[in-house]
Amino acid sequence: MSADADRSRLSPQDRARRVRVTADQPSATPEPTTTSGIALPGAPVHEADTVFLNGLIRAQLRLAAGCLAGFLLVSLVLTAMILVIADTADPALFGVPLSWLLQAYAYYPIIVVFAIVYARGASRNERRYRTLADDGRGATP
Amino acid sequence: MNPALDLAAVALVVIVTVVLGVMGVRLSRTTSDFFVASRSVRSVWNASAISGEYLSAGTFLGLSGLVLLVGADGFWFPIGYAAGYLLLLLFVAAPLRRSGAYTLPDFIEARLDSRGVRRLSSLLVLVIGWLYIVPQLHGASLTLRVVADLPAWVGAVVVAAVVTGIVAAGGMRAITIVQAMQYWLKLTALLVPAVVLLIVLSGREPSLDPVLAFPIEMGPAATDAYSTGSLMIALLLGTIGLPHVLVRFYTSPDGGSARRTTVLVVAMIGAFYAVSGTLGLIARVAAPDLAQPGLADTVVLALPSRILPGPAGMLLTALVVAGAFAAFLSTSSGLVVSLAGVISQDVFDGSVRSFRLSAVLCAIVPLGVALLTGPEALVSSVGTVFLVAATSLTPVILLGVWWRGLTARGAAAGMLVGALTCGLALLGSMMLGPGAVLLAQPAAWAIPLTTAVMIVVSRLDRHRAPTRADRYLARLHLPERRLTDPPR
Numbered sequence: 059m060s061a062d063a064d065r066s067r068l069s070p071q072d073r074a075r076r077v078r079v080t081a082d083q084p085s086a087t088p089e090p091t092t093t094s095g096i097a098l099p100g101a102p103v104h105e106a107d108t109v110f111l112n113g114l115i116r117a118q119l120r121l122a123a124g125c126l127a128g129f130l131l132v133s134l135v136l137t138a139m140i141l142v143i144a145d146t147a148d149p150a151l152f153g154v155p156l157s158w159l160l161q162a163y164a165y166y167p168i169i170v171v172f173a174i175v176y177a178r179g180a181s182r183n184e185r186r187y188r189t190l191a192d193d194g195r196g197a198t199p
Numbered sequence: 200m201n202p203a204l205d206l207a208a209v210a211l212v213v214i215v216t217v218v219l220g221v222m223g224v225r226l227s228r229t230t231s232d233f234f235v236a237s238r239s240v241r242s243v244w245n246a247s248a249i250s251g252e253y254l255s256a257g258t259f260l261g262l263s264g265l266v267l268l269v270g271a272d273g274f275w276f277p278i279g280y281a282a283g284y285l286l287l288l289l290f291v292a293a294p295l296r297r298s299g300a301y302t303l304p305d306f307i308e309a310r311l312d313s314r315g316v317r318r319l320s321s322l323l324v325l326v327i328g329w330l331y332i333v334p335q336l337h338g339a340s341l342t343l344r345v346v347a348d349l350p351a352w353v354g355a356v357v358v359a360a361v362v363t364g365i366v367a368a369g370g371m372r373a374i375t376i377v378q379a380m381q382y383w384l385k386l387t388a389l390l391v392p393a394v395v396l397l398i399v400l401s402g403r404e405p406s407l408d409p410v411l412a413f414p415i416e417m418g419p420a421a422t423d424a425y426s427t428g429s430l431m432i433a434l435l436l437g438t439i440g441l442p443h444v445l446v447r448f449y450t451s452p453d454g455g456s457a458r459r460t461t462v463l464v465v466a467m468i469g470a471f472y473a474v475s476g477t478l479g480l481i482a483r484v485a486a487p488d489l490a491q492p493g494l495a496d497t498v499v500l501a502l503p504s505r506i507l508p509g510p511a512g513m514l515l516t517a518l519v520v521a522g523a524f525a526a527f528l529s530t531s532s533g534l535v536v537s538l539a540g541v542i543s544q545d546v547f548d549g550s551v552r553s554f555r556l557s558a559v560l561c562a563i564v565p566l567g568v569a570l571l572t573g574p575e576a577l578v579s580s581v582g583t584v585f586l587v588a589a590t591s592l593t594p595v596i597l598l599g600v601w602w603r604g605l606t607a608r609g610a611a612a613g614m615l616v617g618a619l620t621c622g623l624a625l626l627g628s629m630m631l632g633p634g635a636v637l638l639a640q641p642a643a644w645a646i647p648l649t650t651a652v653m654i655v656v657s658r659l660d661r662h663r664a665p666t667r668a669d670r671y672l673a674r675l676h677l678p679e680r681r682l683t684d685p686p687r
Contacts (some may be wrong), residue, residue: 137419154480157418166278166472169284176289180293
């Protein structure tokens with residue numbers, strides 16, 4: 059189909075010239091017929107797929123590392139806040155110093171928030187990969 | 200406390216556990232059912248089961264005891280356990296579900312293409328699992344001794360026998376049902392007493408001045424930066440290396456649902472720790488005399504009848520005892536399931552029969568250890584397990600999932616260095632006393648050391664990198680076709 063399209067763009071002289079059509083030359087290093095490892099079942103990995111896959115792995119690792127850094131940063135700020143409160147005013151709520159209450163309860167919501175942020179982000183990365191991989195294959199079923 | 204009522208509560212938990220386990224047996228048909236419940240357990244159900252399994256004696260009894268004993272520093276343990284689940288979610292939950300392996304050694308063998316590394320990792324899994332079952336049995340002994348004055352061996356034997364029976368009879372499907380139920384029982388068993396005691400205490404004049412109950416030298420400001428930081432590194436990374444935690448991810452239908460399940464788990468265990476911490480705060484006001492090593496772990500059992508003398512306090516105590524037994528049973532059964540999976544596949548032929556035999560073996564060894572040793576502080580013995588897992592197994596899992604350059608030799612060298620360093624450090628700290636902080640909390644230097652050994656040896660050995668590493672990594676990270684996203 060693309061060869062026909064190319065030919066229609068050629069000048070009449072070019073079109074008249076005979077073209078020898080041959081099979082591709084065998085490459086210098088022949089493809090191995092057997093692999094040394096045991097291949098997992100499934101289709102062979104295409105080049106475009108490999109690029110998209112490496113992109114996906116990097117994106118997931120970046121997201122995970124980002125969430126971890128964010129979590130550690132927020133936790134450190136909270137810890138610093140608790141230390142400052144413990145060293146200064148430390149008002150008592152229900153008979154318990156505020157610094158103790160923060161230490162007992164304040165970290166869990168932070169952990170949950172970062173868990174939700176990551177899970178949503180990871181699903182988004184996978185959706186993006188699927189869209190790219192489907193487009194790369196020309197959306198064949 | 201009323202011994203008859205408390206023992207009835209224990210009996211009820213054991214009976215319900217056995218009945219649910221037997222109901223599960225009817226569903227267990229194939230080898231796959233036995234090992235991972237056929238990977239079709241729904242997210243909420245599975246999240247309850249994971250949380251039920253994760254919340255052990257260490258947190259049910261130990262957390263409030265530790266807050267009573269050492270003050271605000273005790274809160275770092277549950278924070279670390281919960282944040283450990285966050286790291287598990289970030290780095291390994293979905294990839295491990297997609298790995299297609301039943302057990303941790305299965306994953307390591309498939310990834311590194313080496314039987315030798317598999318055997319080494321099986322050995323570590325076994326040691327970590329046994330170390331973790333021992334405090335559960337100690338918790339059971341302690342509980343029955345305190346509430347019913349029974350000899351120490353009774354609790355340990357009861358828990359070991361029930362767990363072996365259920366696991367051998369029903370495998371993982373039975374365990375999933377039992378553990379999901381036990382999460383909710385554990386949460387109720389601490390939440391109801393916490394709420395009732397708070398209501399009762401709020402109507403009274405405080406018996407203890409807040410300055411005495413919450414002294415500054417035991418507060419958040421008194422924390423030692425190095426030892427807390429190192430402990431947090433061990434707890435955060437240790438969760439990834441625990442054998443019974445990983446096996447649970449294989450029961451989710453796909454990678455995306457493994458992630459959703461983990462988010463739910465983080466919320467569920469966070470809720471439990473918040474309630475458990477509340478009881479620790481109540482203990483500091485209401486039972487300061489129990490703040491002694493060995494006694495502090497019993498404070499949750501003692502609190503209800505102290506604050507509420509009479510039948511109400513007795514009933515609450517019985518509820519707490521039931522929850523505590525749920526904790527011992529659920530964590531040990533999860534551990535026995537995952538260890539039996541490893542032994543039956545590594546030592547025997549991987550059949551259902553060998554799984555049953557392995558389950559018996561997996562409970563007998565820790566029972567022997569538990570009977571020969573006395574109950575130590577529950578939280579810190581659980582903390583040691585996390586430390587061993589974090590230094591030996593976690594680096595190999597993290598690098599295996601994310602770095603294609605890891606080789607079998609690199610992994611083996613790292614695991615050996617990690618396990619030996621950790622063992623020697625703990626031995627050294629026992630001999631030198633608590634002053635040797637670097638040895639008592641070695642995670643901050645031992646985990647980077649293990650990881651560095653793995654990377655350096657793998658780089659030197661790079662021509663032996665598994666030929667199918669790329670394919671295997673593709674399998675770990677590729678989303679399943681059209682199955683991952685929840686309906687919107």
